[in-house]
Amino acid sequence: MTRVRLDLFLSLDGRTAEPGTTPDNPMGDDWGRLTAAYAATRTFRERVFGDTSGAGTTGLDEAYAAAFPEGVGAEIMGAAMFGLHAYPDDPSWKGWWGDRPPFGTPVYVLTGTAPRPSIPMDGGTTFHFRSGALRDVLAEATEAAAGRDVRVGGGVGVARAFLREGLVDQLHLMVAPVVLGRGPRLWDDLPALDRTHDVRSEVAESGTLHVTFTRKEATA
Amino acid sequence: MTRVRLDLFLSLDGRTAEPGTTPDNPMGDDWGRLTAAYAATRTFRERVFGDTSGAGTTGLDEAYAAAFPEGVGAEIMGAAMFGLHAYPDDPSWKGWWGDRPPFGTPVYVLTGTAPRPSIPMDGGTTFHFRSGALRDVLAEATEAAAGRDVRVGGGVGVARAFLREGLVDQLHLMVAPVVLGRGPRLWDDLPALDRTHDVRSEVAESGTLHVTFTRKEATA
Numbered sequence: 001m002t003r004v005r006l007d008l009f010l011s012l013d014g015r016t017a018e019p020g021t022t023p024d025n026p027m028g029d030d031w032g033r034l035t036a037a038y039a040a041t042r043t044f045r046e047r048v049f050g051d052t053s054g055a056g057t058t059g060l061d062e063a064y065a066a067a068f069p070e071g072v073g074a075e076i077m078g079a080a081m082f083g084l085h086a087y088p089d090d091p092s093w094k095g096w097w098g099d100r101p102p103f104g105t106p107v108y109v110l111t112g113t114a115p116r117p118s119i120p121m122d123g124g125t126t127f128h129f130r131s132g133a134l135r136d137v138l139a140e141a142t143e144a145a146a147g148r149d150v151r152v153g154g155g156v157g158v159a160r161a162f163l164r165e166g167l168v169d170q171l172h173l174m175v176a177p178v179v180l181g182r183g184p185r186l187w188d189d190l191p192a193l194d195r196t197h198d199v200r201s202e203v204a205e206s207g208t209l210h211v212t213f214t215r216k217e218a219t220a
Numbered sequence: 221m222t223r224v225r226l227d228l229f230l231s232l233d234g235r236t237a238e239p240g241t242t243p244d245n246p247m248g249d250d251w252g253r254l255t256a257a258y259a260a261t262r263t264f265r266e267r268v269f270g271d272t273s274g275a276g277t278t279g280l281d282e283a284y285a286a287a288f289p290e291g292v293g294a295e296i297m298g299a300a301m302f303g304l305h306a307y308p309d310d311p312s313w314k315g316w317w318g319d320r321p322p323f324g325t326p327v328y329v330l331t332g333t334a335p336r337p338s339i340p341m342d343g344g345t346t347f348h349f350r351s352g353a354l355r356d357v358l359a360e361a362t363e364a365a366a367g368r369d370v371r372v373g374g375g376v377g378v379a380r381a382f383l384r385e386g387l388v389d390q391l392h393l394m395v396a397p398v399v400l401g402r403g404p405r406l407w408d409d410l411p412a413l414d415r416t417h418d419v420r421s422e423v424a425e426s427g428t429l430h431v432t433f434t435r436k437e438a439t440a
Binding site: 012013178180189193195208 | 232233234397398399400401406407409410411412413414415419420421422423427428429431
């Protein structure tokens with residue numbers, strides 16, 4: 001059965017950050033600090049940098065990095081994650097991820113602006129642009145996933161919207177051992193997820209806390 | 221050398237709670253949820269309930285509970301922790317902890333109201349009431365501790381005041397696997413403690429995260 005999965009980088013003080021998406025990259029430092037342990041994993045180095053030397057960490061952070069794409073059949077992301085905010089008037093813009101994006105699935109980009117035609121890319125990724133209600137987009141993504149999971153890819157605003165509506169079945173927080181003191185707070189005004197989800201906490205060798213909320217099984 | 225130590229119960233969403241100190245006990249449930257793992261330890265059961273049967277948990281939570289009073293030579297707490305807010309006009313009020321409080325040290329109660337005479341109690345505890353600046357009270361407590369540590373006992377407002385001024389050498393967070401969605405946020409507007417302190421994270425059998433910030437050694 002399809003689950004809705006969400007993975008987020010968080011600081012000890014519950015702050016999130018967005019990757020730098022503007023020319024002056026104001027949040028770049030925070031994003032780098034939140035994701036340092038993830039970027040150090042063997043999987044990330046291979047997947048993103050093409051480093052096949054086997055370098056990189058191999059502990060719990062790596063286990064999560066390796067499992068990240070497993071079983072995902074469709075993705076939903078906000079317009080900023082696709083770069084629509086940075087390039088709003090460029091109909092030829094195809095996102096940040098190059099000609100062969102790493103998704104390999106349909107990707108539903110949430111946008112309030114005029115619809116665009118879908119963009120098929122190499123490697124199985126197709127970008128679709130949707131401006132409907134979250135639940136409608138989720139229903140379409142779920143159907144496209146054909147039994148595999150739907151990932152909510154971010155950014156933070158989209159993640160919080162899905163959490164607020166109680167739509168996330170598995171939330172995986174990677175809590176870096178840093179205190180940001182700025183950036184959006186994840187938890188404000190969210191439902192108490194521990195009432196509906198089981199909580200599992202682990203500590204990686206990097207000091208990163210992995211906290212996973214998994215929706216409790218419905219009782220018959 | 222004297223260190224300033226602070227132990228706090230926190231939720232996954234960074235909320236704190238106060239023990240119920242009013243007749244209708246509005247925060248009692250939250251406090252109970254934050255402290256459940258601590259209250260289940262063998263040390264707590266013995267220290268608070270006089271349960272010498274050896275019942276109670278014996279893992280990481282217990283290790284921290286057992287270490288809690290070690291090496292503490294003086295304590296600082298807010299007026300509410302002593303109960304001054306609940307009994308403002310009763311000069312015979314001697315706090316919540318019975319005739320033999322568990323501190324066994326001088327305890328400096330911060331109060332903005334009229335000074336009171338000190339209250340010596342059985343078991344080595346003496347309550348002093350101080351309305352001066354935090355740093356002055358800390359200096360007095362440090363001298364009284366005679367080389368042992370000073371504990372900042374709470375509540376949350378006092379804890380945050382010490383953190384805001386950078387006075388805490390060791391902050392130990394016990395993060396319960398719960399999401400409160402209400403209560404004071406610990407981290408708002410605090411200095412980025414990870415710049416000045418090393419961070420260590422551990423997970424107890426109960427799912428409680430123990431996150432400890434220890435001030436980095438000054439380099440010569």
